[in-house]
Amino acid sequence: MPELPEVEAVRRLMRRVLQGKRIVRAEVAPDEIVLSNARPEAVEAALVGRTVQDIGRKGKFWWLELDETPWVFGHLGMSGWIRELGTESIRLHSHGDAPLDDESGRPRFLKLLVEVEGGGRIAFTDGRRLGRLWLAEGPHADPQVQRLGFDCHENLPEVDELHARLQKRKSPIKAVLLDQALFAGVGNWIADETLYHAGIAPKRLASTLTREEVTALHAALIKILGHAVGVEADYTRFPEDWLFHHRWGGGKGATELLGDSIVRETVGGRTTAWVPARQR
């Protein structure tokens, strides 16, 4: 669920609540999966007493920039989310809504809680435990962040460079769009949405795209990411003509978009929704 716009929304939320403040309390769940190779006490120690200078993001990875290292890094995985406690959480599409609190008022699936001076609190929850929390000296010292390609929102290359890169790739454009070593931040729905707006069939080999098609792809990425980031990933504010609103269908039978049928099939190892009448 969380793709680039959702992670950017979370980053902005953390900036609003945490930036410039000193952390007075941190609680890290002893989850040996989410805390891949960090100890909960080490993460807590890295946070408490520190001042949050900024929140960094590249692709779907984010990190807290503190006044001392190590910094705390995170990834939301498929079901992770961050919300401010005591306020309404940002609405997420589909089944990704932030987990409700249990009877005691404590967030379900809590993995990290941070409280700053003045009382602001944020909670990182993750029901499916594919999210991660870890410590690193900085983005340049972290192998996972280092592996990423360009951030699609902040550093999308120009058409000519994109065209040159895609010409070297022999797999379907859908699979290439999902490659974080190239298009950092693109996930399943953004890849489908981009291809729909660009009029390109997901199974087309990336190397066969013409310069005109790469131009359309480039424009579609900018349009979709720009809008989704602008509304802080609130899908209720996505335009009605986006595939997004129709791709999951009504549960039964064929779904349509502007009179054309939507096909669902596996491409690049992921469920892909596309409109054959509009994508070649």
Place this chain on the structure above:
DNA sequence: CTCAGTGTTCAGTG
């Protein structure tokens, strides 16, 4: 009870 689905990593193949 079964299964889809979300992102990343890793094993296996070419």
Place this chain on the structure above:
DNA sequence: TCACTGAACACTGA
């Protein structure tokens, strides 16, 4: 060494 594919991971909710 690289590109690519498909499975595995963990869990919820339909």
